Amino acid sequence: MTDLTSLTLAEDRDGLAKKSxxxxxxxxxxxxxxxxxxxxxxxxxxxxxxxxxMAREADASITKGQGGPLAGIPLGIKDLFATRDVRTTACSKxxxxxxxxxxSTITSQLWRDGAVMLGKLNNDEFAMGSSNETSxxxxxxxxxxxxxxxxxxxxxxxxGGSASAVAALLCMGATATDTGGSIxxxxxxxxxxxxxxxxxxxxxxxxxxxxxxxxxxxPIARTVRDAAILMRSMAGHDPKDTTSxxxxxxxxxxxxxxxxxxxxxxxPREYRLDGMPAEIEKLWSEGGxxxxxxxxxxxxxxxxxxxxxxxxxxxxxxxxxxxNLARYDGVRYGLRVPGRSIGEMYENTRAEGFGxxxxxxxxxxxxxxxxxxxxxxxxxxxxxxxLIKRDFEDCFAKGVNALLTPATPSAAFGIGEKxxxxxxMYLNDIFTVTVNMAGLPGIAVxxxxxxxxxxxxxxxxxxxxxxxxxxxxxxxxxxxxGRFTPTRWW
Amino acid sequence: MSAPxxxxxxxxxxxxxxxxxxxxxAQVTSKSKLFSSASTEFGGEPNTHVSLxxxxxxxxxxxxxxxxxxxxxRTGLGLNAQINLRSVFDRKNYFYPDSPQGYQISQYKSPIxxxxxxxxxxxxxxxxxxxxERLHLEQDAGKLLHDRSPTTSYVxxxxxxxxxxxxxxxxxxxxxxQAKAYVSKLRSILRYLGTxxxxxxxxxxxxxxxxxxxxxxxxxxxxxEIKNMNSINFIGQAIEYEARRQIGIIEDxxxxxxxxxxxxxxxxxxxxMRSKEEAHDYRYFPDPDLLPLEFSEAYVAELKAKxxxxxxxxxxxxxxxxxxxxxxxxxxxxxxxxxxxxETVLTKLADKGRDGKLAANWVINELFGRLNKxxxxxxxxxxxxxxxxxxxxxxxxxxxxxxxxxxxFEIVWQEGGDPRALVETRGMKQxxxxxxIEKVVDDIIAxxxxxxxxARAKPQLVGWFVGQVMKSSGGKANPxxxxxxxxxxxxx
Numbered sequence: 001m002t003d004l005t006s007l008t009l010a011e012d013r014d015g016l017a018k019k020s021x022x023x024x025x026x027x028x029x030x031x032x033x034x035x036x037x038x039x040x041x042x043x044x045x046x047x048x049x050x051x052x053x054m055a056r057e058a059d060a061s062i063t064k065g066q067g068g069p070l071a072g073i074p075l076g077i078k079d080l081f082a083t084r085d086v087r088t089t090a091c092s093k094x095x096x097x098x099x100x101x102x103x104s105t106i107t108s109q110l111w112r113d114g115a116v117m118l119g120k121l122n123n124d125e126f127a128m129g130s131s132n133e134t135s136x137x138x139x140x141x142x143x144x145x146x147x148x149x150x151x152x153x154x155x156x157x158x159x160g161g162s163a164s165a166v167a168a169l170l171c172m173g174a175t176a177t178d179t180g181g182s183i184x185x186x187x188x189x190x191x192x193x194x195x196x197x198x199x200x201x202x203x204x205x206x207x208x209x210x211x212x213x214x215x216x217x218x219p220i221a222r223t224v225r226d227a228a229i230l231m232r233s234m235a236g237h238d239p240k241d242t243t244s245x246x247x248x249x250x251x252x253x254x255x256x257x258x259x260x261x262x263x264x265x266x267x268p269r270e271y272r273l274d275g276m277p278a279e280i281e282k283l284w285s286e287g288g289x290x291x292x293x294x295x296x297x298x299x300x301x302x303x304x305x306x307x308x309x310x311x312x313x314x315x316x317x318x319x320x321x322x323x324n325l326a327r328y329d330g331v332r333y334g335l336r337v338p339g340r341s342i343g344e345m346y347e348n349t350r351a352e353g354f355g356x357x358x359x360x361x362x363x364x365x366x367x368x369x370x371x372x373x374x375x376x377x378x379x380x381x382x383x384x385x386x387l388i389k390r391d392f393e394d395c396f397a398k399g400v401n402a403l404l405t406p407a408t409p410s411a412a413f414g415i416g417e418k419x420x421x422x423x424x425m426y427l428n429d430i431f432t433v434t435v436n437m438a439g440l441p442g443i444a445v446x447x448x449x450x451x452x453x454x455x456x457x458x459x460x461x462x463x464x465x466x467x468x469x470x471x472x473x474x475x476x477x478x479x480x481x482g483r484f485t486p487t488r489w490w
Numbered sequence: 491m492s493a494p495x496x497x498x499x500x501x502x503x504x505x506x507x508x509x510x511x512x513x514x515x516a517q518v519t520s521k522s523k524l525f526s527s528a529s530t531e532f533g534g535e536p537n538t539h540v541s542l543x544x545x546x547x548x549x550x551x552x553x554x555x556x557x558x559x560x561x562x563x564r565t566g567l568g569l570n571a572q573i574n575l576r577s578v579f580d581r582k583n584y585f586y587p588d589s590p591q592g593y594q595i596s597q598y599k600s601p602i603x604x605x606x607x608x609x610x611x612x613x614x615x616x617x618x619x620x621x622x623e624r625l626h627l628e629q630d631a632g633k634l635l636h637d638r639s640p641t642t643s644y645v646x647x648x649x650x651x652x653x654x655x656x657x658x659x660x661x662x663x664x665x666x667x668q669a670k671a672y673v674s675k676l677r678s679i680l681r682y683l684g685t686x687x688x689x690x691x692x693x694x695x696x697x698x699x700x701x702x703x704x705x706x707x708x709x710x711x712x713x714x715e716i717k718n719m720n721s722i723n724f725i726g727q728a729i730e731y732e733a734r735r736q737i738g739i740i741e742d743x744x745x746x747x748x749x750x751x752x753x754x755x756x757x758x759x760x761x762x763m764r765s766k767e768e769a770h771d772y773r774y775f776p777d778p779d780l781l782p783l784e785f786s787e788a789y790v791a792e793l794k795a796k797x798x799x800x801x802x803x804x805x806x807x808x809x810x811x812x813x814x815x816x817x818x819x820x821x822x823x824x825x826x827x828x829x830x831x832x833e834t835v836l837t838k839l840a841d842k843g844r845d846g847k848l849a850a851n852w853v854i855n856e857l858f859g860r861l862n863k864x865x866x867x868x869x870x871x872x873x874x875x876x877x878x879x880x881x882x883x884x885x886x887x888x889x890x891x892x893x894x895x896x897x898x899f900e901i902v903w904q905e906g907g908d909p910r911a912l913v914e915t916r917g918m919k920q921x922x923x924x925x926x927i928e929k930v931v932d933d934i935i936a937x938x939x940x941x942x943x944x945a946r947a948k949p950q951l952v953g954w955f956v957g958q959v960m961k962s963s964g965g966k967a968n969p970x971x972x973x974x975x976x977x978x979x980x981x982x
Contacts, residue, residue, distance in 0.1 A: 082549050095548065102542055104549060208548040212778035241551050242781055320778055323581050326592020327546040331645065342643075346585055369583070369773035378775060 004029040005169040006485075009073055009226035010253075012172060016062055016072045023062070023072025027055035027116050030074045034118060034170045037143075039490045042155075042165040044079055044137045045087055045120040054116040061114060070233055071114030076171035078162050079120040080127055081107050081217075082206040086117075090208040091135035092125045094328045094335045094353025104206025105238045106175060106217050113233040118171050122161030125355045126325065127182055127210040130428040132160025133415065134357040142190060142412050143168040143486040147453035150489075153412040156186030156428070162220045163190040167486055173221040173230050177207060179214045180313055181408075181432025184444035187220055188407035188457025191446035191484035193227045193474065194220045196432075198465045199439035200245035203238030211320040212243075214313075214436040223483065224445065224475040228252035231467065247465060255468035256475050261295030263473070266400040270306035271431060273409065280406045280456065283448045287404055287458040290480035291473060301400060303391040306434060308384045313433040314426060315368050315381035321358075322365025328353060360422065389438040396463050402473055403461040405431050407444040411454035431459060441467045445474045447481045455484050497665035498706060501737045507706045508733045509713075510663035510699065511623075514676055516655045516686035517630065517694040518561045524629050524653035525552030525595065532692055536635065536646035544651040546590035551779050554579075558653040559783065561685040562602050562627050564793050565655055568683045568800055569622050571606025573790050577626075579780045583773040587645045588632040596656075598774045601626035602783065608659075608679065609802060610671045611820050620672050621660035630654050655686070661700065661710070666729040670722050673697060674824070675801070681826045682800050690720045699725055701732045703740070711736065712746040716753050716760055728753040732760050804829055812836075812846035821854055827868045828858070831875050838879025845886035852882055856899055872903050880909040893965055894918050920968050924975065927959070927967050931975050934958050942980060949982040 004026050007015065015021055031048050051074060058072035082088045082100040089095040103111075111117070124134040131154035132140040140160040142153040144167065155164040159176035163186030166174050176183040178196035187194025195218040202217045209215060219230035232253065237246040267288060272281075288298050330336035330349030337348035354362065368377035395403065409430055418425050435442040440461055447458040458477060462470040498505040523530055526543040543550045566573045580598040581591075603625035611617045632650035636643050657676065663669050677695060680686040688695050697720075702713035716732060719725045731753075736746050750769070751760040799807070801823040808819040823829045832853050839845050857878060861871060881898055884890045890898060890913055898909055898918060913919055934955060935942055945951040952973070959972045 082547075088548070090548065098548070100547065102547070204549070205551050206549040209779075240553060242553055243551075243779065319775060323583050323593055323773070323775070326583060326585065327548070327590060329585060329587075329592060331587045332545055332590060333547070342587060343585075366773065369775055371771045371773075374773075374775070 005033050008223050009172045009221060009229055010223070012073060013070070013229070017067070019062070023055040023058040023074075023116060024052060026072060027051050027074045027118070030118055030171055033168070034165075037168050037170055037490050040141045040143060040164050040168055040170075041138055042122055042140055042161045042168065042170060043076065043119045044089070044091060044122045044135075044161070047086055047117055047119045050086070051116050051118050054111070058114050058116060068112065068114035069229070070110060072116060073114070073172050074116040074118045075110060076118050076121045076162060076165045076174040077107055078123050078159055078175050078177060080123055080177055080208045081175055082208075083107055083117065083120065086120065088120065088208075089136070090126045091123050091137055092328075092353065092355070092358065093136045094349070095208075096136065096335060098334050100206075102206060105203035105240065106207070106234050109233050109236065110175070115233070121159075121165055121174055124158035124160065124182075125358050126208060126321070127158035127177055127179055127215075128321070128357050128361055129157040130181065130185060130425050131413070131415075131418065132157035132186070133419070134355050136355060139415050140164045141415070143488075143490065144190060144412060144454055145486075145489065149452075152415045153454070154189070154415050156189035156408075156412065158182040159186050159194070159220060163187055163192050163194070166190070166192045166220050166222060168488075168490070169485075173219055173226055175217060175234070176220045177210075177215055177217045178432075178436065179210045179216075179317060180436050181429040183218050183220060184432050184442055184457070184459055185408050185428055187444040188446070188459075189412040189455065191455035191457070191486070192220050192222060193224050193443065193445055193478070194218065195227050195231060195443045195467065195470070196435060196441060197231065197235065197467055198245070198441045199436075200243055201235050201441070201465065201467070203236065203241045203244045205238055205240040209324040211317040212324060213320060214317055216436070224443075224471055224478050225253060225256045227443070228256055228471045245465070250468055252468060252471055255471040258468075258472045259295065260291065260472050260476055263291075263296040263401040263469070264399050265291050265296045265298050265473070266301035266395050266403040267298055268301050268303045268306065268403055268405060270303050271405045273430070276406075277410060277450070279450050280409065283456050283458065284404070284406050287447050287477055290477055291404065294476045296473070299400065301395045301398070301403065303388070303395070303434070305384060305387040305391050309388055309434040309437055310426065310430055312381040312384040312388070313429070313437060314364070315377050316385065316437070318361040318365035319369050319378050320365070322362045322369065325354075325358070325362055357422070385437045388434055392434075392438045392440060392461070401463070401466075401469055405459045405461065407431060407457035407459040411450045411452070411456055435459075435461050440464060441470055443470045443474050445477045445481070446484050447477055449484065497667065499703075499733060499737060502741050505706055506703045506733070506737050508664055508666075508729065509661050509702045509704060509710060510665075510669050510729060511661035512659045512663070512669065512672065512700070513698040514657045514659075514673065515696045515698075516565075516657060516680055516688070518558045518627075518653035518655055519685055519687060520555060520557045520561060520653060522555055522557075523651040524555055524558050524627060526651055528651065530652050534648050536644070536648065539648040540650065544590065544647055546592070552595060552777070554780065554783065555653065558627060559602070559785070560793065561653075562625065562655055563785075563790060564683050564797060565657075565680065565685045566603030566606065566625055567790070567794050567797055568679050568685075569603070569606035569608060569625065569657070571622055571625065572604035574600065574602055574604055575785060575787065575790070576600065577602040577783045579627075579777045579783065580774045581777045584770050586631070587643070588634055588650065590632065590647060590650055594629050594631065595777055595780070596628035597626035600782075608672065608675055610668060610675045612667060612671055615817060618662070618664075618668055620662045620668075623658040623660050625655050625657045628654050628656055666726040669699065669729055670726045673722050673725060678801050678824055678826065682798055684798075690722070693720060696720050697725060699729060701729055701736070702746070703733050703736045711740075712748050714746065714748065714760075715750050717750055717763060719753060721755075724753055724755050727755070727758055728760055731758060735760065801829070808850070812842075812850060814847060814850050818850050818854055821858070822850060825868070828853075831868050831871070834875035835879045835882070838876050838883075839886075840883050841886060845882050848886060849879070849882045852878060856896070860903065872906070873899070877902050877909055884909060884913060888920060888968070889913060890918055890920050891965065891969065894920065918966065920966050924971060927963070927971055928975055930959050930962050930967070931955075931972070931979055934962065935979055945980050946982060952976055952980065952982065955980070
């Protein structure tokens with residue numbers, strides 16, 4: 001029997017249905033892999049007992065012919081998602097002992113469809129970071145290494161645990177969230193597939209909020225098809241989240257293999273940065289060529305306000321975060337550090353409970369919303385946001401079906417390498433933030449390797465609620481580029 | 491309607507005028523909170539009406555309660571105000587244990603209701619129109635409990651997230667009397683609409699009062715805000731104190747600091763709570779968890795069509811249909827319960843056209859007077875609308891005199907029972923039988939020949955005979971019949 005952890009989710013699903021193996025076997029194989037991969041620090045909480053219980057239940061329902069679309073599939077859950085009776089920390093000390101009495105909408109939909117929870121995955125504290133180094137549980141290690149080197153690399157962030165675990169075959173797929181690139185950048189750094197759905201496609205209920213108008217959950221998976229399978233269970237309208245869209249959830253898997261002939265693919269001029277590594281440039285043209293040979297048409301397009309996206313993002317996101325994180329005050333739950341007055345208790349609690357990056361963003365956010373600065377910063381950033389959105393709308397109005405861009409400006413970097421200047425870290429999101437600012441769907445697909453053998457990804461950006469086109473196009477890239485798996489060293 | 495006279499305060503340097511504006515916080519009548527399904531019931535054990543959203547657990551999201559939206563729109567319509575088909579919820583950020591989210595969801599730049607007005611009647615019969623600046627929806631805060639432990643404060647989140655309407659008046663008010671009348675009128679409108687129970691003791695209606703003073707017609711002075719007033723009388727006292735305090739400072743050469751003050755009802759004075767410098771920077775911004783609140787013109791039209799009759803309309807109808815005086819009509823409509831009682835009395839009357847005004851007199855003078863004297867309200871009236879209606883009927887149809895009616899009212903008040911049956915069983919019926927009255931009249935004339943002579947010389951003395959006849963009949967003789975008979979018998 002082949003190693004059960006090396007199959008794709010689609011293959012496992014079919015194997016389970018044919019009873020070639022059981023969910024318990026599949027789950028145990030992953031639990032063993034997790035145990036052997038603690039060096040990656042991908043999981044912050046393993047739930048083996050719960051996993052086996054869920055697997056047995058899934059096996060029983062499969063036997064009865066009543067298995068759901070994800071029956072018996074073991075998944076990892078980003079620690080930002082509330083899981084009932086299972087510690088949920090957002091990888092922050094301020095929630096170090098928080099055990100929710102409720103289950104996030106997305107995870108409850110996954111369990112409804114039969115999936116099995118292996119445990120909770122590491123992430124940047126409150127999803128603030130691009131390297132998974134801000135977690136209170138310590139950094140996640142990328143299973144990928146440069147050829148012939150043993151420098152530990154970051155998996156990207158904030159969904160670093162999700163990306164690392166999927167790439168290292170510790171889970172069949174994982175939930176993740178993306179506020180400025182937190183699904184797509186780690187996917188690109190680990191040769192996994194990551195989809196940031198259209199804003200409103202998935203419910204935000206039960207996910208610790210970072211920046212409400214930008215946050216969107218999505219899957220990180222081994223293949224495009226796997227991502228499509230997971231999306232069908234994750235997506236959907238939720239009356240408990242007024243910003244979620246009341247639209248039918250299509251059969252995303254049906255989009256896989258659909259012809260992309262005649263589709264117009266925009267290549268945005270402004271994404272060609274000065275000093276962009278030649279290999280990224282090359283990968284990008286290669287990706288275009290693959291789509292072209294599948295029958296798509298490439299058109300150069302302009303997104304003139306692109307250069308304002310990152311600065312505007314770093315106003316809007318911290319502003320919302322400063323308000324969203326005000327609830328962590330030591331009064332009702334989570335960490336409380338006493339003080340002589342209520343003010344001092346707040347100060348002590350939040351100073352000790354939040355890490356540097358979270359504190360930085362809370363302070364930036366508080367500043368940009370202050371009286372006298374609001375118009376100059378927040379209001380202006382919102383106007384920029386409208387312009388960025390309009391750039392995309394103009395493209396789509398001209399018949400463009402999707403845009404092709406690099407996913408990141410570089411391959412994964414070393415842990416601790418970008419510790420000094422926060423702006424250097426923020427530049428990682430240069431190709432991804434526009435998508436959040438415009439509320440569009442974006443997918444990162446592995447497309448090649450750099451000279452040092454590290455994976456690189458391409459990004460496809462789609463029309464609102466047209467994730468299906470992204471899946472069709474992404475699969476063309478995947479077929480052309482092939483799959484990339486790290487050599488096991490851990 | 492006459493224009494109200496502006497009440498000026500005499501200072502050492504001449505007259506001063508008060509300029510007053512109010513922000514009234516009215517708890518929306520609804521079963522659940524503004525953004526959660528937790529109960530709004532008053533008086534539960536601490537923290538028993540708290541949902542995950544109210545406790546601001548990680549990942550919780552607000553969902554607007556459509557009933558609260560409906561109530562706010564209805565209130566806006568009742569205030570003759572502009573209804574905004576699109577409004578926006580903002581976050582007002584501040585740290586305090588009674589605010590679990592670390593912000594209050596409110597409406598800052600785009601409220602659900604815009605400009606409107608309220609016509610306020612004053613005791614002297616004059617009226618004044620107070621402009622409404624806006625009405626917006628917002629969350630109430632929780633309550634801190636300081637008396638459970640000497641060292642620790644506790645927080646009760648039962649109220650946290652309950653819907654409030656903040657109704658902001660324009661600075662159109664010029665005296666404490668007007669301010670009190672404005673709050674009373676607003677409260678009455680809310681209660682007619684059923685959008686707020688107006689119970690100030692339970693905190694369902696609170697007001698922040700902005701007071702400044704100026705020389706009549708001069709530029710506006712610096713204002714102070716007196717926070718969280720929960721009694722109409724206190725509002726009056728606080729304004730009187732505050733205006734004089736400000737005049738005193740200015741006349742002594744000082745300046746007024748813009749600040750927030752609290753009223754101490756025991757000392758009957760206001761004192762500083764925080765200065766402008768200490769004021770919070772609330773960092774308002776649109777709540778990204780909520781879409782703009784939008785509804786159609788048709789939705790508003792439907793609510794408008796189903797609006798109940800409001801006090802001003804009812805008053806106008808009473809004046810037109812029943813020929814009541816504006817003052818009587820105002821008294822009847824001031825409280826919804828009183829107006830309802832009176833309306834029920836009207837429905838019981840055999841001839842509303844003939845006796846409507848009489849009924850109004852009886853409700854206002856006899857019933858309200860008696861209730862006031864005993865410190866009771868209309869809901870605990872011993873007399874039902876039906877009983878009072880029957881008494882008025884008995885007077886109107888001439889079965890009993892007004893004097894007997896008062897005795898009957900007393901009996902029904904004390905003992906209850908059907909007034910019509912009581913009149914029968916207790917022999918209170920007015921005697922209109924001329925033969926019976928004639929006999930009494932004849933007897934009295936025969937017994938008092940000297941008075942007869944005097945009366946013939948001085949006809950006004952007929953009153954003495956009327957009195958004697960009434961006395962002898964136990965008050966039951968019809969006074970008109972007695973009068974007529976006497977005049978013909980005495981030949982005057």
